[in-house]
Amino acid sequence: MSDTLERLATAVVEGNVDSMEELAQEALDEGLSAQEILNDGLMGGMNHVGKEFKAGNMFVPEVLRSAKAMKEAMKLLEPMLAAGEAQATGKILLGTVKGDLHDIGKNLVGMMCEGAGFDVRDLGTDVEPDQFLSAIKEFEPDIVGMSALLTTTMRAMGDTIKAIEEAGLRDQVKVMIGGAPVTQRFADDIGADGYAANAASASDLAKEFVGAA
Amino acid sequence: MRTNYRVNSGVRFRMLTDDQLQELFDGVLHVLENTGLEVHHEESRQILQEAGAWVDGTRVRVPSWLVKESLRKAPRSFTVYARDGNREHNIHIGPGRAHFGPGPTCPNFIDVETLERRPYIKDDVSIVATVVDALPNIDFCESLGSVDDVHADLSALYEFAHMFPNTSKPIVAWSFDKYDSEGIHQIALAEAGGQEAFEQRPNYIHYCEPLSPLISTFEALDKLVFAARKRVPLVFTPCAIAGGTAPITAAGIITQGVAESWMGLTIAQAIQPGLPFIMGGVLSVMDMNAMVFSYGAPELSLMMAGVTELAHFAGLPLWQTGGCTDSKTFDEQAMIEGSMSVYFSALTGGDLCHDVGYTESAMTGSVFQLAAMDEAIGYARRITRGIDVNEDTLATEAIHNVGPNGHYLREPHTRRHYKTEFWYPNLCDRRNFDEWDTMGRKTMKDRTIERVRDILASHEPAPLKEGTETLIQSVLEEAEDRVQQDWWQEREIAD
Numbered sequence: 001m002s003d004t005l006e007r008l009a010t011a012v013v014e015g016n017v018d019s020m021e022e023l024a025q026e027a028l029d030e031g032l033s034a035q036e037i038l039n040d041g042l043m044g045g046m047n048h049v050g051k052e053f054k055a056g057n058m059f060v061p062e063v064l065r066s067a068k069a070m071k072e073a074m075k076l077l078e079p080m081l082a083a084g085e086a087q088a089t090g091k092i093l094l095g096t097v098k099g100d101l102h103d104i105g106k107n108l109v110g111m112m113c114e115g116a117g118f119d120v121r122d123l124g125t126d127v128e129p130d131q132f133l134s135a136i137k138e139f140e141p142d143i144v145g146m147s148a149l150l151t152t153t154m155r156a157m158g159d160t161i162k163a164i165e166e167a168g169l170r171d172q173v174k175v176m177i178g179g180a181p182v183t184q185r186f187a188d189d190i191g192a193d194g195y196a197a198n199a200a201s202a203s204d205l206a207k208e209f210v211g212a213a
Numbered sequence: 214m215r216t217n218y219r220v221n222s223g224v225r226f227r228m229l230t231d232d233q234l235q236e237l238f239d240g241v242l243h244v245l246e247n248t249g250l251e252v253h254h255e256e257s258r259q260i261l262q263e264a265g266a267w268v269d270g271t272r273v274r275v276p277s278w279l280v281k282e283s284l285r286k287a288p289r290s291f292t293v294y295a296r297d298g299n300r301e302h303n304i305h306i307g308p309g310r311a312h313f314g315p316g317p318t319c320p321n322f323i324d325v326e327t328l329e330r331r332p333y334i335k336d337d338v339s340i341v342a343t344v345v346d347a348l349p350n351i352d353f354c355e356s357l358g359s360v361d362d363v364h365a366d367l368s369a370l371y372e373f374a375h376m377f378p379n380t381s382k383p384i385v386a387w388s389f390d391k392y393d394s395e396g397i398h399q400i401a402l403a404e405a406g407g408q409e410a411f412e413q414r415p416n417y418i419h420y421c422e423p424l425s426p427l428i429s430t431f432e433a434l435d436k437l438v439f440a441a442r443k444r445v446p447l448v449f450t451p452c453a454i455a456g457g458t459a460p461i462t463a464a465g466i467i468t469q470g471v472a473e474s475w476m477g478l479t480i481a482q483a484i485q486p487g488l489p490f491i492m493g494g495v496l497s498v499m500d501m502n503a504m505v506f507s508y509g510a511p512e513l514s515l516m517m518a519g520v521t522e523l524a525h526f527a528g529l530p531l532w533q534t535g536g537c538t539d540s541k542t543f544d545e546q547a548m549i550e551g552s553m554s555v556y557f558s559a560l561t562g563g564d565l566c567h568d569v570g571y572t573e574s575a576m577t578g579s580v581f582q583l584a585a586m587d588e589a590i591g592y593a594r595r596i597t598r599g600i601d602v603n604e605d606t607l608a609t610e611a612i613h614n615v616g617p618n619g620h621y622l623r624e625p626h627t628r629r630h631y632k633t634e635f636w637y638p639n640l641c642d643r644r645n646f647d648e649w650d651t652m653g654r655k656t657m658k659d660r661t662i663e664r665v666r667d668i669l670a671s672h673e674p675a676p677l678k679e680g681t682e683t684l685i686q687s688v689l690e691e692a693e694d695r696v697q698q699d700w701w702q703e704r705e706i707a708d
């Protein structure tokens with residue numbers, strides 16, 4: 001790996017937001033392609049962050065800082081990534097389902113997925129099935145992630161999956177769900193493709209879904 | 214700018230009022246002046262007599278003015294230094310600072326591999342010292358045992374010789390007699406760079422133990438006199454048993470125990486004015502059914518709190534006790550007893566809290582108990598650190614920025630504080646059920662065993678200076694030669 005790519009990876013790990021653009025420019029000046037910089041520099045750094053976080057050596061604010069650092073570099077690189085080139089790991093649509101206003105867990109999932117290179121759109125809280133449907137049509141995500149904190153609102157996840165099926169969109173997306181009362185069994189019952197117990201494993205699951213794990 | 218604004222730094226705890234402490238203080242002076250102690254050491258009796266004490270045969274009574282003068286000479290605050298100059302391993306003794314470490318002299322040890330209880334051997338010393346060196350909340354080292362597989366007279370020397378290379382945290386050195394103490398001191402001097410350098414930056418503390426009730430034994434004083442002359446910071450701590458070798462009441466055992474410790478103080482300050490002196494002792498109950506000195510009794514914590522407050526009232530640091538248990542194994546009882554006593558000890562700010570890692574009422578040392586208590590101490594330290602209240606911590610600006618429906622994860626305020634505001638466990642498990650399940654359903658005990666074994670497989674204590682290792686070998690060889698000679702067996706005690 002070139003020295004600059006290594007420095008980019010390190011800057012991501014350290015969450016060095018201010019130096020990212022300059023480092024990315026340096027890498028471009030050396031003749032590296034935007035794709036190389038993304039794959040070998042930035043993602044290398046984020047993979048390291050993911051491992052350290054899992055091992056308990058990094059903490060959420062640090063992971064978010066790293067994700068932000070990566071985004072800074074992406075500002076410069078994104079226009080150069082040709083359409084068709086895998087510019088993002090994948091696209092994820094997120095929302096807390098109807099009737100539920102709890103969103104800290106879902107926000108964490110969003111941020112972790114962004115950190116893993118996903119393009120994330122967050123519909124917020126109390127999201128009606130219809131809102132999910134129109135966003136799927138418009139944003140064309142690979143994955144739909146839903147969350148609920150309450151046992152009373154959990155079942156709205158099932159309703160939303162049913163609505164996606166009825167709209168004929170079920171084959172286009174993988175559905176993953178989460179939230180404190182949610183279990184693998186519940187996910188199986190309502191026909192979700194996967195369940196993750198926390199934000200880090202949600203991002204791992206998402207990567208698995210798009211074949212990036 | 215704030216003005217006339219009062220702050221509590223940390224959690225406030227106080228058990229006794231000034232009036233109660235004055236009453237205890239006067240009680241101690243009364244015992245020393247009226248009852249006195251048996252002092253089985255001729256030279257010490259001479260020193261005491263010259264200083265103004267009344268000597269009648271072996272019985273010595275100390276006038277109040279002399280005790281007070283000795284208290285005045287002894288420092289409340291001082292530093293004991295890491296042998297390798299690592300500032301993080303220095304111990305600053307002073308108000309509001311609680312330190313923790315293991316205790317000495319258990320006959321048995323929980324084997325690190327088999328987890329079975331067996332006699333304590335030489336190799337265990339380096340295991341304990343290495344674990345002490347690695348654990349973040351353990352500040353000083355004792356060995357958790359008396360070495361069984363060397364000549365009985367040399368076990369304390371071997372103990373120090375094997376602790377010293379394996380931790381740079383200050384050692385509290387226990388010994389049988391002056392001969393051990395001399396060997397120990399030689400080793401410490403080699404590393405410190407001579408007597409003068411040692412006096413400026415002492416790298417170990419010497420531990421002496423008088424006998425209850427009211428006896429200053431020959432060995433305790435012989436060691437004390439040696440340490441005082443060499444200006445080694447000194448712990449002088451009786452281990453009184455309420456209802457057995459001391460009054461059954463907490464106030465009574467405190468009064469007697471402190472009188473026993475202050476006899477040592479008086480001798481030490483007469484020899485070496487200003488010698489750092491850490492007052493004892495270890496006070497607990499004799500269980501009237503099991504007939505053991507209980508290391509897990511709630512009264513231990515209460516008595517230790519009382520004696521800590523009295524020490525601080527008198528201007529001395531205290532040799533505390535906690536993190537120990539009467540349980541025979543790593544179980545719920547061990548965790549309750551150990552955690553409650555370290556928490557209480559942290560609250561009192563008892564200066565050096567030892568016996569962390571004792572199980573089976575001090576019959577068996579356990580590095581697993583020690584490692585689990587490292588976690589409990591971290592927990593206790595987070596509580597006793599308390600909370601800061603100021604413009605920044607009120608976070609009104611962050612609250613305003615985030616507003617309703619937002620979150621704080623990306624806030625610079627969160628980033629600035631998350632490392633210091635929260636305590637992060639090493640052993641306590643906070644994962645969700647599925648993750649815990651996936652990772653093998655490990656219990657606290659499993660995780661503690663893993664942590665200890667990880668430390669032993671990977672931790673490398675700071676090396677000794679060149680030459681110290683050779684000196685240690687020659688000190689041990691000389692001592693081995695000495696114990697072979699007849700005079701050693703027949704040496705007389707100059708009572």
